[in-house]
Amino acid sequence: MAEAHQAVAFSFAITHEGWNVDYDREVLNLVWQSGVRSWKKRLARIKAGIRNGAYPAHLESLWVVMILVTLMHYASKSVPFDLVNTCMKVMPSDGSFWHFISCIIVSITFWIFICMLMRYSLKGLLIYKGWMYESRGSGSKTSLSTKVWFVLVKVFKRWNNPGLYSFQSSIPRLPLPSVHDTMTRWLRSVRPLMDDAMYDKVTREAEEFENGIGKKLQWYLILKSWWSTNYVSDWWEEYVYLRGRSPLMVNSNFYGVDAIFTHPTKNQAARAASVCHLLLQFRRSIDRQELEPIMVQGLIPLCSWQYERTFNTARVPGVETDKIVHYKDSKHIVVIHKGCYYKMPIYHKGRLLKPCELQYQFEQILQSKSSPVHGEEFLASLTAWDRTKWAHAREKFFSRGVNKTSLFLIESAAFVVSLDDEPFEFDLSQPEKLDNFGRHLLHGKGCDRWFDKSFTLCIATNGRIGFNAEHTWGDAAVMSHIWETLVVDEGQPERYDENGNTPGQIEQIPPAATRLSWSFNDDSLLKTIDQAYDDSQKVINDVDLRILVHDAYGKGFMKTCRCSPDAFIQMALQLAYYRDYGKFSLTYEASMTRLYREGRTETVRPCTIESAAWVKAMQNSEVTATERVRLLGEACKRHQQGYQDAMCGRGVDRHLFCLYVVSKYLEVDSPFLKEILSEPWRLSTSQTPHGQTPKMDLKKNPNFISAGGGFGPVSSDGYGVSYIIAGEDLIFFHISSIKSCKATDSERFSQQICRALADMKILFEQYKLEQKKSVTNGTSH
Incomplete structure (x- = not known):
């Protein structure tokens, strides 16, 4: 092994004839090159730090x-x-x-x-x-101050041209709303979910909380907001993610899908090599802080804090709480293929391997006749298991010997690559193929994704790709940015030759990937792995995933309706859910708060008084199209304001969450907070962002759009819906639910979404006819 070779690269002997020094020049040169690379990286970081300090x-x-x-x-x-x-x-x-x-x-x-x-x-x-609250576009007025x-x-x-972290010290802290403002917004958000008697009851409870214990809890939060960079982010990471004991697979991790309208190569090894090379270049741009931060409207910076842990990161299980472990550098990736684990070097003689050299390594793995030892094939199921059980198993079986060493190599890898033994397929005429594509990425076989890693890159036999990402270290927008950059860069014609291989010549044979060693001699370890695998199969068999391709219309038509596309889709989801479930439910839409330092997400509550009024009007045949359009406009306007409030630190849910955490620390019982925070999000939604960088120009390259990604249902009796507005005439919806719940069905809900979107288009057509008729009647009179 290379480690053993380096250990004896330098030796000496003393005899009666004197002393003799023996050394291996090649190995010492490798050591020298490694040191040079490390110092270059340190100097680059120091230079970037000085630059950011001056910015x-x-x-x-x-x-x-x-x-x-x-x-x-x-x-x-x-x-x-x-x-x-x-x-x-x-x-x-x-x-x-x-x-x-x-x-x-x-x-x-x-x-x-x-x-x-x-x-x-x-x-x-x-x-x-x-500026956030002022309308933009033709005919809109901007205030002098803005x-x-x-x-x-x-x-x-x-x-000055900014680096990745140049704005960090200038980005403001997340503001803390007053308890009164939060209570006012919360009461307004729950009004459509309650009858008059229930609403009167919670109004009294909110007033009692605001004038009572709420004042004390708020005082502690004020102190935290003064002292910490962000009064939410550390508690959010710890209590929402790290202390969660449910399996990461389906319940927490999310996935992303390939750019399905382009297929640059069907060569599995070539695609793996090209994508890995681009990801490693992206990692280098983060390390050197050469990546330009995301700018809203090309002007207002978003916090870049989350990028630091994108690579070389793993979530390590604990009995009561997990922890995020980030390594400053990693010179290898780990590859999973047919149940076997390989450590694959990504540097040789002080430089990053070229795509053709990486392809050579992947081909060696694919051509290997190795078979997994008993217990190795289902090993990754431990990361799909209950977190406490996985923590106990880790401590008992992976805290010493070769198991500890191999586990360390996986967790310290830049990322994990899974060379799957099945194709990922897409065909508009066969929607079940795209559904299976999503299932491969959401959970795979339950044993071929290392769910603890920051992300696992998945490569299918036909060259299609996707990823499965752990959620603690960062949010979907960061992975979307990486994926967007990768798709655009890989779409360049020079990435593959006419045979689908990576271009270039291998200068020197790169170091071969080596099998990770495991010890499965303990029967109790094998039983533990089998139990984890069986439990993962129960989760997989109970999740219902449907990916809907809506191509009847998209963003183009929505713009003609003078509605925000996001608000338009959220109203369609409200209508679809009401028709499917028979009543309104608490609805979650994720919004980012990265306009503030270390910001993550806030909740937009799309189910509002205005949206409920519009949905009921759509169900009432006596209401005119003109009235329905007016109500829809008010609902979209209210939703837009809610989204703006969330982005500007004026949301409801993160403040309530932090007040509850303070109450637990003080050991003060607050039935009011406990009740409102235990309400299930039966409709959990999120829009996959795209076009975050100028690189993604869909007018020039419409086939570069990804199909987005998705996640599992948040509530056992609800739906998880992720969507991406993929162009002027295309929207992808990723709909998940639990099969064992009789109240939900992903296929049925997808049909309700199609019906709602179709009815909204018909609505505007009727509205135009009514307006035309009104003008004609007015002229005749």
């Missing part, structure tokens, strides 16, 4: 300040506040050298002051969120 000022501006201060001093011009001469008073002598040193010290002081002034000025500008704000932010944006 939005230029590093080069320091030399300008030094030259100006020095010239002014030697020209007998007084430097502001006469700082150079003041500094000279503490110097050892009055020589020219010490005058020069004083100029340097004063220059650095001035420069740091300028940097801090610019940084806090930018931070003050980014606190302003008035126009001035836009100009000032553009000045800072153009002053």
Whole structure:
């Protein structure tokens, strides 16, 4: 093995004839190259850190300040506040050298002051969120204050090209709403779910909470908001994710699908090599902070904190709570193929392997005749198991020996690649193929995805790809950004030759992938793995996933209706759910809060008073199309405001969650908080973002769009719905539910969504006819 080879690369012997030194030049050269690479990475990080510390000022501006201060001093011009001469008073002598040193010290002081002034000025500008609530587009009016704000932010944006973390110190903290505002918004959101008697009851309880224990809990939250970077994020990660004991598979992890309208190669090894190479380049751009942060409207930065843990990261199980372990660097990936695990080096002689060299390694794995040892094939089922059971098994069977070493290699890998032994297929005429595509990625076989890793890259036999991602380290928007960049870069013609292979020539045979060693001699370990596998199959067999391709119309038609596409779809989901379930239910829509530092998500509550009124009007044949359109407009407007509030830190659910955490710490019982936080989200929805970077231009490359991704149902008697607006005439819906629940059916709900969207199109057609008829009647009179 390479490790053993390096251990004896240098040796010496002492005899009666003297001493002799023996060394392996090749291995020592590898050690040298590895050290050089590490130091290069350290220096790049130091340089990026200095650059980010100075941002939005230029590093080069320091030399300008030094030259100006020095010239002014030697020209007998007084430097502001006469700082150079003041500094000279503490110097050892009055020589020219010490005058020069004083100029340097004063220059650095001035420069740091300028940097801090610019940084806090930018931070003050980014606190302003008035732009979010002002309508945009033709005919809309922008206030003078927002126009001035836009100009000032553009000045800072153009002053210096930002790196990935350049804005971090300028991004403001998440604001803490008042208890009164949160109670007001919460009461409004639950009104359509309750009758008058129940609503009167919860109104009284909300008032009692606000005027009672709520004040005490809020005071502690105020202290936390002053002290911490983000008053939500650390508790959200710990209590929502890490303390969760349910299996990650289906219940927490999410998946993403290939760009299904393009198929660059059917060669499994070539596709794996090309995609892995692009992912490793993306990792390098994160490490060197060369990746430009996501900018809303190309101007307002989003927090980039989540990118740090994208690679080299694993969620490690614990008895009561898990933990996220992130490694600063990793020189290998782990490949799963036919139940066998391989450690695959990704560097050789100090450089990243080329795609053709990676392809050579993958081909060696695919051609291997190795078969898994007894227990190895179902090993990954442990990561799909109950977290406490997996923690006990880890401590008992994987805390020593080869099992500990191999587990460490998996968890410290850059990421995991699964070379599947089945194809991922897509055919518009056979929707069940896309459903199976999604199932492969959501759960696979229950034993061929390492669900603890930040993500597992899945490569099918026909070259189709997808991923399964763990949710604790980051949100879907970050993986969507990576996936979007990958799809666009891989779509370039030079990525594959005419035979579907990666281009280029292998300069030197890369190091071969090596099998990970396991010890399964303990019968109780084998029984544990079998039990984990059996439990994973129960979860898999009970999940119902349907991927709906809606191509009747898309964003193009919605724009003609003067509705936000997201609000339009959310109203369609409300109508579909009401028809399917017979009543309204608490609805979850994820919204990001990355306009604030370390922001993650907030809940938009699409089921509103206005949306309920519109749905009931759609069910009432006596209501005119004109009235229905008016109600729909009000519902969409209310939804848009709710989304804006959530993005601007004025949501409901994260504040209530943190108040509840404080109450648990203080051991104060709050039946009100406990009750409202235990309400199930029977309709959990999320829009998959795309077009986050200028690279994704669907007008030029319409086939680059991914089919989005999905997740399992949040409630056992509800639906999980993820959707992506894939173009002017295409929407993908990923609908999940539990088969054992008689109240839900993913296929039935997909039909209700199609029916709702069709009825909404008919509605606007009727509305136009009514408007035309009204104009004609008015003219005749």
